[in-house]
Amino acid sequence: MKYDRRKTLISARGLLALGLIGCGTAEDAVALLTDAPPGTSRAALTVYEQAALDTANASASCAPLGNFYWELGDGAGPLYGIPRGSGVSATTVMPIASASKWLYAGAYVQSKGYANLTPDEKKRLNFTSGYIDGNTTLCGDAGTRVSDCYGPAYKDVSYRPLQDGRYFYNGGHMQKLALDDIGARRGTGVLSVMDWLNARLGTTLPESDSDVAPAGGFSGSAAHYRVFLMKLLNGQYALSSKLTADAIPAWQGGPGVSFTPWTAGTAYYGLGHWIEGETVNGAWTVTGHSSAGAFGFYPWVNAAGNRYMLLARSRQLGANGEGEKSRACAQAIREAYQSGVPQP
Structure with missing residues (x-):
């Protein structure tokens, strides 16, 4: 290659x-x-x-x-x-939506140590805990706390026993995890969510009122996120060696899957991120790890742990499957870069 x-x-x-x-x-x-x-x-x-x-x-x-x-x-x-085009560079700050999940999972595992994670914590990180949010109200009001975002005025997270143990792609799992761990933190100011996250990841992501929704409320640029991916590749996080740990089926129709937005064939979900792959000679093989955001921000590292890719865009008005669109584009670019042949 x-x-x-x-x-x-x-x-x-x-x-x-x-x-x-x-x-x-x-x-x-x-x-x-x-x-x-x-x-x-x-x-x-x-x-x-x-x-x-x-x-x-x-x-x-x-x-x-x-x-x-x-x-x-x-x-x-x-x-x-x-x-x-114009208007988007490496330093353009934008909402990264579900690309937040990988950052939060990385920081949480870093803070606890993988060996110290409980079964319940792992289930909240791979979305099998049964904690599902009831609405998509944004948690971007100034002064709100992580615990407020969990409550009925915003995400309205509740435990649904019939979903416990089944994969259900939803931010409620992580909102419950954050409630129990950093519930008093706010989006900005003293004791912000980003103070906690940046200290554990060695990053400099900016503060935002919506940070109190750790599964989808962060903002940042490609340059901010790049630091996380580089450190991930360099083995500087507890998560670095655990990218396939606790992986569960996450494709439509997969065993134990209640809800997934994934539409591109077989995929698994690990601790806060997708595990991508392809079938070669009848065998499914991991090709990379990613955490696409709903507005189109797409970070990725390969299975070998020596390459990363970022595609930074934000389309919030009329957005529909923007994360999947970015994933498909990024895959085409990688194939072209590897082969030297432009992709159609």
């Missing part, structure tokens, strides 16, 4: 050779080109990078998605990244 390519858009040395920057740091170079229009350094692209760029701009999976930023990287940082 031809995946190791030079770091064209984030190499300060390469940019100097192109005459695109003068003096400055590598970080300056990243900031410059992540906001540059597509094609700025086209002549310097490898066939693999060009194939990925062409796929992002014109493939059937990506063309309808509007403007977005995408990047491929490894444990050391971005290998290649560029915006498609």
Whole structure:
């Protein structure tokens, strides 16, 4: 698999050779080109990078998605990244919706240690606890606490015994977990949810009133989320070695599945994230891990634990299956990058 390519858009040395920057740091170079229009350094692209760029701009999976930023990287940082269109860069902050789940699960497992998780805690992290929210009211009012978001004015979470032990994709599981662990924390200010999460993950995600909904209320940018994925690949979290732990069927019609939004064949759900795969010669094999957000923010790491991808976009008006659309586009870009052949 031809995946190791030079770091064209984030190499300060390469940019100097192109005459695109003068003096400055590598970080300056990243900031410059992540906001540059597509094609700025086209002549310097490898066939693999060009194939990925062409796929992002014109493939059937990506063309309808509007403007977005995408990047491929490894444990050391971005290998290649560029915006498609204008208005979205690596540093554009947006609501990440269910991409929050992976962050919260990572922070929770980090705080407890995997070996210390109880069976009930694991069930709340892989969505088999029976705690389901009754409505989708946003928890974005200033001054609310995690415990308020759990209650009837917002998520109205309740225990449903018939769903205990069955997979039901829903934020209520994590809202119950957070109620018991960080229920007094707020979205912003002293003792915020992000104070707790960033301290455990070594990240710098911004505060937002909606952070009190840990399964879907966080905001951030590709640059913020990148840090989490890099540390995940580098084995710096308790979750790093447990990405397939406590996995359960999560596809439509799967055993023990009550509700799932997954529509792309077989998939499993681990601790706060999807486990993606493909069937080869009759055998289903893990290909990666992800946590797509309802508005289109899509983070991913591969099964080998040496590559990540981010596709950052936010379409909140008229949104319908935006997370799945981003997943399909991201998969096409990866295939193009690996093969050097633009995907249709």
